[in-house]
Structures are given as C-alpha cells and as structure tokens.
Amino acid sequence: MITVEEAEKIILAQIKDYGTEAVPFEQALGHVLSEDLKADRDLPPYNRVTMDGIAIAYKAIEQGISTFTIKATQAAGDKPVDIEEARECVEIMTGAALPSTVDTIIRYEDLEIKEGVARLIVTNIKQGQNIHQKAKDKKKGDVVAAANQYVTPAIISLASSVGKVELFVKKLPKMMIISSGDELVDVADNPSTYQIRRSNNYTIKAILKQQGLEADMLHIPDDPEVTKQQIAHCLQKYDVILLSGGISMGKFDYIPQALEDMAVNKLFYKVQQRPGKPFWFGKHDNGTLVFAFPGNPVATFMCMHRYFLLWLKATLGLPAKQPVYAQLANDYTFLPLLKYFLQVKLNFTAQGILLATPIEGNGSGDFVNLADTDAFMELPLERNDFKAGEVFKVHLFKSV
Structure with a gap:
C-alpha cells in the first residue's frame, strides 16, 4: 500500500500530449488554448x-x-x-x-x-x-492571451477582436466510464429490495462535463468472460478508462483479473487513505490509462477530484494552482492510520479566514452529504487528533 503522495507522483508521471485541433472560436469555450493569441493590429487601432x-x-x-x-x-x-x-x-x-x-x-x-x-x-x-490612445493596450504582434489556459468568454472576445475565426486547442482524451455489478440497475428502473440504481457513472460523467469532456458509458455484468471482452474492446478504442467498483477482493470482482489478462500494467493498488483505499491505477502497453476507483460513491467522487482532475490538468498543460488551505472549525478525531479526506463546509469569517466545518457522514457509501459540503480537507495520516484552529489543505469541489 502506498501513500497519497506516492500515488500522485505515479499518476503525474503518466501525463501525455494528445495533440491539438482547430475549432471555430465560438465553439472553443472550455477547451484549453494551445497557441498564443496575438494582436493582428494595434489595440486600439486608432486614437x-x-x-x-x-x-x-x-x-x-x-x-x-x-x-x-x-x-x-x-x-x-x-x-x-x-x-x-x-x-x-x-x-x-x-x-x-x-x-x-x-x-x-x-x-x-x-x-x-x-x-x-x-x-x-x-x-x-x-x-x-x-x-x-492608439496601441495603449497592445501593439501589433503582441500576445493578448497566452497558451495553456482555459478558453473563457473573455478569450472568445479577444479572439473575435483579433480576427481569429479558428483557435488551436488541446485535444481531449477519449474517455470511457465503466460500472459493473449485477446489483446495479439503470436510473429509470425500479430496483428490487437488494439492488440499487447506478449513480457513480453519472457522477463521473458530470465531473468530466464540467471540464469540457464528453465520455461514453458502459455497464458490465458480473461475468468474467463478458468483463474480459468488454475491457479488451475499450482498451483498443479509448485513451482513458474510468472504472467504478469491481476492483476489491470479492468473489465477483472480475475486473482486476481482466486487466491483468489484457496486459494492463498495474502501477499501484491500494492507497493509505479513506475514503478510496482500494484505488487501482495502471497502463496498457498501447498507452491507455486505467483509473479504477472503489465502488463507494464518496470514494469515487474524492478520487476523481484528488487524482484524476490533477492528472487531466497536467496533461492539458495547465499551470498548477497554488493549494487552498482552510482553518479547522472544530476538533476532530480519526483513528485509523490513513490519510483522511474529511468532508467540510466552507465559510469565510468576517476577518477573511476560510473556515472548514466538518460534516460527519456514515462512511464512503454515504453520498447524501456531498450535496451539503464544499470540499475535502486532507488530514495527515501521522496523527489522529486535529484541533480547531489548525490549518490543512482543502480540495474544493464546489464554489464558496
């Protein structure tokens, strides 16, 4: 079992340039600019x-x-x-x-x-x-928007001002989201007493959509041969596979064996963290990456924000942002020797201090709290007791 820091390092070692493509400037919103935008004349062009x-x-x-x-x-x-x-x-x-x-x-x-x-x-x-005054803002040939940033409405405005009808943007990886398990039924179905509706795949799809990514979805039943066939197909067609569930030690968790049979090299399995301890990450010989998250909803949600989005932004060449820190509002105790990602509600005090209030849930399967919280606070694994007033890193998944 590896640490969170080791897992992050291994994942970030797998960044890849997927190339560039030209898109009409009005359709480029949310993409990552791969070229510097330059003024085609002085701005303003006259007094x-x-x-x-x-x-x-x-x-x-x-x-x-x-x-x-x-x-x-x-x-x-x-x-x-x-x-x-x-x-x-x-x-x-x-x-x-x-x-x-x-x-x-x-x-x-x-x-x-x-x-x-x-x-x-x-x-x-x-x-x-x-x-x-003429050329007060920019001179002809000056960069008006640097590469490696998201195309925003402001950049759309700049592109139209300098006559860029097409923008070169970073190509996005082709993504497949896979869920598995006979206990999972479709959203529109009426589950039996012992079934639940699929939600993790839609959670992942929504997180990707926020980043301008579209993804296909697939559900695999608890059948070893079907699992192997579907995994083999996806490895040939997609750049990244995001799996939710089916990677633990259960008798019907066939995905780890299917990945091994398909020559996907396991780069790590299990991280010293909660939620998300049974997190699996690997790479196929053809370069396809596999992020296999635990099936618990909170674990999938956290791993997407803590690891996948970090990898995605590095892959797209976006500069790393300064981490966000918040002050713990209440004392908190967590006993296992694991790094804990605590769900918190964030608020600013009148003095401008970002305050994190713990919101207790019922474990990794309790996804209801996610709607009422703003971030995960990353608590170090070397300790069990955390005091109000201490400052720790937070990973935002909602604006505050």
Missing part, C-alpha cells in the same frame, strides 16, 4: 474617443477660449473630421476615431450647447482627456 462630447485642440484652452463653433458631428465608424481653427470643435461620439487636428475630448456633461455653439461650463480641462 479612440471614450466619451460623447466635443473634440477640441487643447491650445484653445491655453488661449482662454471657452466657446466653440461645432463644425460637424462625427459618429463611431465615420471618417475623422478635422478642424481648421482653434475656436472650432467636432461633436463626437464614443468609439469614434480622433481627428488629427484635435487632442482633447470634453464630455456633454461639461458643456452647454445651443444653436451650433458649445460653451464650457467647467474649468478643469486636461490635455488628452477622454481618449484611449
């Missing part, structure tokens, strides 16, 4: 007016001029209109290109306009005010 009002030459202010004749009105997108005298101005709208003969914008709120004449009603005019 841009940022307030509705009039455009003047500041030298007029220096000369004591406070009344201006409106020569023309210029809207955004219009060809710039130049003035010829200091006493002239151009009535101009937000977004318009600044004419070359003016250098200052005075907003409507600071003016009185009557019969084609604009008169200043304020005195605190600054040269160059209310103008967004």
Whole structure:
C-alpha cells in the first residue's frame, strides 16, 4: 500500500500530449488554448474617443477660449473630421476615431450647447482627456492571451477582436466510464429490495462535463468472460478508462483479473487513505490509462477530484494552482492510520479566514452529504487528533 503522495507522483508521471485541433472560436469555450493569441493590429487601432462630447485642440484652452463653433458631428465608424481653427470643435461620439487636428475630448456633461455653439461650463480641462490612445493596450504582434489556459468568454472576445475565426486547442482524451455489478440497475428502473440504481457513472460523467469532456458509458455484468471482452474492446478504442467498483477482493470482482489478462500494467493498488483505499491505477502497453476507483460513491467522487482532475490538468498543460488551505472549525478525531479526506463546509469569517466545518457522514457509501459540503480537507495520516484552529489543505469541489 502506498501513500497519497506516492500515488500522485505515479499518476503525474503518466501525463501525455494528445495533440491539438482547430475549432471555430465560438465553439472553443472550455477547451484549453494551445497557441498564443496575438494582436493582428494595434489595440486600439486608432486614437479612440471614450466619451460623447466635443473634440477640441487643447491650445484653445491655453488661449482662454471657452466657446466653440461645432463644425460637424462625427459618429463611431465615420471618417475623422478635422478642424481648421482653434475656436472650432467636432461633436463626437464614443468609439469614434480622433481627428488629427484635435487632442482633447470634453464630455456633454461639461458643456452647454445651443444653436451650433458649445460653451464650457467647467474649468478643469486636461490635455488628452477622454481618449484611449492608439496601441495603449497592445501593439501589433503582441500576445493578448497566452497558451495553456482555459478558453473563457473573455478569450472568445479577444479572439473575435483579433480576427481569429479558428483557435488551436488541446485535444481531449477519449474517455470511457465503466460500472459493473449485477446489483446495479439503470436510473429509470425500479430496483428490487437488494439492488440499487447506478449513480457513480453519472457522477463521473458530470465531473468530466464540467471540464469540457464528453465520455461514453458502459455497464458490465458480473461475468468474467463478458468483463474480459468488454475491457479488451475499450482498451483498443479509448485513451482513458474510468472504472467504478469491481476492483476489491470479492468473489465477483472480475475486473482486476481482466486487466491483468489484457496486459494492463498495474502501477499501484491500494492507497493509505479513506475514503478510496482500494484505488487501482495502471497502463496498457498501447498507452491507455486505467483509473479504477472503489465502488463507494464518496470514494469515487474524492478520487476523481484528488487524482484524476490533477492528472487531466497536467496533461492539458495547465499551470498548477497554488493549494487552498482552510482553518479547522472544530476538533476532530480519526483513528485509523490513513490519510483522511474529511468532508467540510466552507465559510469565510468576517476577518477573511476560510473556515472548514466538518460534516460527519456514515462512511464512503454515504453520498447524501456531498450535496451539503464544499470540499475535502486532507488530514495527515501521522496523527489522529486535529484541533480547531489548525490549518490543512482543502480540495474544493464546489464554489464558496
């Protein structure tokens, strides 16, 4: 049995580049950018007016001029209109290109306009005010969004601004989710007294969907030959297989033997943790990875967040985030010599301290608590007693 840290190291040693693909920019949301986005021209591309009002030459202010004749009105997108005298101005709208003969914008709120004449009603005019200077944000060729980050609505906006109709993004691995066991029936079925509905596969699918991943699902009955055949098929077709259940020591847990028969190299089995102790991880000769989680719902949920998402983000080239820490709200005792992932509710105090309140459940099979908690607090295995006020790492699965 290995430690959590050893399991993490082994999993992260199996990151793989699945290549890139071009997708229409409006369909790229949630993908990971694989190229730097660069400005195709200066941003802004011209001296841009940022307030509705009039455009003047500041030298007029220096000369004591406070009344201006409106020569023309210029809207955004219009060809710039130049003035010829200091006493002239151009009535101009937000977004318009600044004419070359003016250098200052005075907003409507600071003016009185009557019969084609604009008169200043304020005195605190600054040269160059209310103008967004050309190339102030970025110059042509500058990077506006670096690679290796999720495509967000802000990046969609940038892509459209620089004319990138297609974005190169990281390809996502092909995923298969496998559940097993004759005691599991479909969600729409009415289970007998001794059966339960399948939920872990839908849990895994939902977690993947949050990461922009689609996955196929398969349920395998408790039959050794069928198990072997289905595993063999999936190993040839998918990059990653996510199994839930059927990997313990029971008489009807046929998956470990099927994986061994199919030449999947076991990289570890069992981790010093609760929940999720009987966690199996391996790799086929063709590179397909197998994450085989325990069948208990909380164990599957925790392992997905603690291990799989860590691997996925590393595989996609996303930079590692700084860990999040929280202060334990109450004393807590956990006796087995295992690293414990404690379900907690998170709240900020008035002093800005992230506080974690333990929510006691009824073991790894009690998935109801997951709806009422925000994170797992990772408690070290070297200890049994944990005191209120101590700070430990937390793994968030819900926004707080």
